[in-house]
Amino acid sequence: MPTSPAPLAPLDQLPIRGLTSGDLTACADLSEDRGWPREEHKWNLLLTAGMGYGIDDPAGKGLIAACVVTSYGPGLAAIGMVLVAERYARRGVGRRLMRHVLAEAGDTPLTLHATPNGKPLYEQLGFVETGRAEMVSGRFTPTEPAPGIPTRPATAEDLQAILRLDTEIFGLDRTPMITRLPAFADELRVAEEDGEITGFAAAWPNMDTHVIGPLIARDTATAQSLVASLAAATDRPLRTDIDVRHTSLLTWLKANGLDSIAFNAVMVRSLPGLPGDWTRRFAPLTVAAG
Template identity: 50%
Template structure:
């Protein structure tokens, strides 16, 4: 495979696993969307833009000159925690070592942090070979949430700019890492951003954002399943059309409630995986739904 040098210059033949990865920017967004479409992904422009704002998107240029051969996103939260997502290899280059090269590049860039990712069944064997272990599943749920009159939503209200400090404090305790870069972008990224209060303190926060064909619920951070239900209920009541969310299956009570009230498991199921530790840092009991599985 050829790496282009300059007009008229001879090419240097590189095996696919040796293709260099570079940091991508907004100018590369069309190529990223084309790469995703090549593998049947929706053209989620806003999600890629968010990933570029809060983390780093890496890509390898296709040696045939046809856009990108591979890409992924790495989001670092301080030195303790990182997330890898949106791992893509062009169909014409599949199963030729490029995905492994991309992952090794991202793990090196994570610089020893605990790394999380959500893996499809196709990707999981590679991640296991690299040292990731599965800790849970996160099936996608879709549907229209039917109201539950037993849920108390009286403590839920829209988030205000003055809430950012307490949201950051809660998030730091829940994730064990500083995610300020992400949190400060949620008001602009989310169509709705809510908080729940009680006893003079912040109990949780949650939001929705638009993707192709549906509204995504995420994040959902809450002190209890009851608070998570309240936040989700208010978000759903103000949303028209189908909802989607990817809830960690370890929250069995919430999963059962969602199933009962119309948000049923879709065919898309992912494994929650961790690299560098038995579990991700922070408090799983209050981590219900991510902003996106890429984060």
Template identity: 55%
Template sequence: MPTPLAEPSIRPLTLRDLAPCVAITADRGWPPDERKWRLLLTAGTGYGIDDPSGTGLAGVVVLTRYGTPGAGHPGEFCSVGMLLVAARYERQGLGGLLMRHILRAVDGAPLALYATRFGQPLYERLGFTTVAQNLTVTGRLHAPGPPSGPAGGITVRTATADDLPALIRLDETAFGVDRTLMITRLPAFAEQLRIALDGSEVIGYGAAWASAAADVIGPLVARDTDTAKALIASLGAGTRRPLRTDIDTRHEDLLRWLKEQGLDTVLGSPVMVLNTSGLPGDADRRFAPLSMATC
């Protein structure tokens, strides 16, 4: 039995904590994605509670800030993810301790998260409310390539450095906040980064990055469902691995198409917010996050 943590202290995490972060993820049965942790610890701020035995971390959480912090929080939005407590320290209140630390850190700024069924009661006690639902789907596309049906003049190609300003503008429209620090890391982070065009106009983009068991599609931003389908089909054609993505349930047509293409729903997650009535941006264009750790 571990020693109870009577007065645990919380400290910021750095890249030196990468291995313990991966270890606590594996301890809870989540994919041990070292590259994702590296991204989260550089684009966001991790907080952790050290195991007093000196064998890693007893608990972790990551806060990612978007926009420009300021008085009254104009243009700022935050997300919280990767709230994990080592199995040997569960039911000691560490999850609540870490979340209350996050709430003090954001100081009233709007905050969002994807909840697990285990974490949802804690978030509700802290005042979070559910504003949307998400479905995680996974599998292999039956026929990777251009989707059937009307696609208009949509073309999809690999993004280049010259496309980044257009991607950042498109992303801000969809997510409602400047996420430049995250988007500019995508070319180095993702295996694939594709853009969709109607003529010369950029109307969507999608990334696919390697997780432990599948290639994750996200972020996925598109003008409409046909554009989202074209991006997913192109990304699916670029890998031999299974796909996984997290789709807002409001996109019913896309979810039906993904089911027809061979992907199965494996998880449903509520999207919860605090200090705001909902997510910013254009939900019709926001199809999938980078991951459920980033919103």
């Protein structure tokens, strides 16, 4: 007689394992399962620069849950790409994965961008809202021109100055992530005045769009000039996530063809707010990594 298959383990006992770049296709499949873009390019960055966690489907059908944690040392880590397969939604799998990540993080403060659907779970896990980001997307049409502050393509010689400026404004050293930008992004530009770099921004490919991020700049005028110069180098629609406190930049982007798509809550755990200088931090590299 044929043997009956062994009973599947309860969901709260399924093992959680580390993910690597070898899990890229499974992560993209999971994104697609939830109606998200596959975003292989972004997944590859996050899995190589950060630490991925996943739960395998006991039926052997890929991943049923995943997330990625990007560490910036003992001062902060960012959680992103928290996904649960539709067939396992609302069964406690996401909570189990998050509790595991929190335990692994220990005393390290955490941040994440929460959708309206995910926010209640994160609040139950001790996260509090500290700000909001507005996603805007569309074809950039320069109806209202940028101020004309000079920008140029970044060179290898600019890297140390970019790292110094980023650490000053982000508030923590994220060298392992920023040094990947030249290979990850299609365009990386700097603004410069009197030989000093006053801002930088990247445009990286994501499906049929170019995402602008990070966007670090001395002021709104510099941020506008960087965005305009990146837009001039692509024929794809743009997308970016702007801190809602930067109202002048958001108004200018919308006047130039970008539409509001969604709002996310910026949340933190175990710290009162994000480090650094928000007045010069306009957009994250990606909401998944801060």
